Amino acid sequence: MxxxxxxxxxxxxxxxxxxxxxxxxxxxLVGQVFQSVAGKYDLMNDLMSLGIHRLWKRFTIDQARVRPGYQVLDVAGGTGDLGAALAERVGPGGRVVISDINPAMLEVGRNRLADKGIVGNVEFVEADAERLPFPDDSFDVATLAFGIRNMTHPDQALHELYRVLKPGGRVLILEFSHPTWPGVGPVYDLYSFHVLPRLGQWVAGDRDSYQYLVESIRRFPDQETFKGMMETAGFDLVEYFNLSGGIVALHKGIKI
Structure with missing residues (x-):
């Protein structure tokens, strides 16, 4: 058609x-991509970012300022790397809900956290981020790492994140963005379009999925545009932090 x-x-x-x-x-279509790459997703993240994604996520956790007893939602949390760190910070009196629309990604995360002995304060929920199955004002903090660019209506996902946060709650959205350092853009394009799909073929046996992931990064709004989208969804005190020269940005907002 x-x-x-x-x-x-x-x-x-x-x-x-x-x-x-x-x-x-x-x-x-996005579901098919992540169904295909779920088993190698974290290995590919290490290879593609040379392990730097772990530093980006650690910075996100630090900025979340999660305290013992907090109720935390990790949207598109699939393989559970953010969820595991959040669960340690909320402690036995808190709760981390890891939601993802893709059951294969959730299964990887569920097994990973079980292997680490992180089970008592973590819940896995298969859910569409554009229609979250949680009541209003439910969570102290919400995180979303490298997932919003894959959504059909990211503006609707932002409204849902706002809805389920408690007043005073904060959202942290980590996503690939637009390089800001001079000269980085051409090198980044060369690496993205010529190296990453080949790496996907060699390691995960799936060139097409990684070609899509590279293209989806290029289609995602720049830092200022996405900041405006968060403000339109209702968030206040919106700011962003450019990481690795703007290759990645962490966006943060508060529900007043």
Whole structure:
């Protein structure tokens, strides 16, 4: 079906990497990507970022300022790396809910945390970030790492994050962004488009999925634009931190 046909049938289009697809198809296409890469997802993160993603996530955890007893939501938390660190900080009196739309990613996370003995204060929930199955004002902190660019309606996901946070709660969204250091952009493009898909083929046996992931990064809004989207969703005191020269940015906002 062409874009024109899609629009005539009353449905808009959205991007899936550099392709335009019907909105109703994106979640399925993204689901297929993560179903394919789930088993190698964390290994590929280490290889693609040379391990630096661990520092980005540690910075996110520090900025979350989670305290014992907090109720924390980690959206698109799949393999559980943020969730494990958050669970240690909330302690036995707190709770971390790890949600993800993809059951394969959740299974990886569930097994990983069980192997670490982190089970008592963690809950795994299969959920769409655009329709979170939680009451209003439920969580002290919400985190979302490298997931919002894959959503069909990221603005709706932002509204949902705002809804489920308690007044005074904070959201932290870690995502690939737009390089700010002079000269980094061309080198980053060369690495992204020529090295990462080949790495995906060699390690995960899936070039196409990693080609999509690279393209999805390029389609994601720049830092200032995404800051505006968070403000439109209702968040106050929105700020962002450029990491690794803007290759990644951590966005933070408060629900007043």
């Amino acid at each position: 062409s874009d024109q046909d899609t629009l005539r049938h009353g449905e808009g289009t959205t991007h899936f990497g550099f392709r335009e697809v019907p909105e109703s198809e994106k979640a399925t």
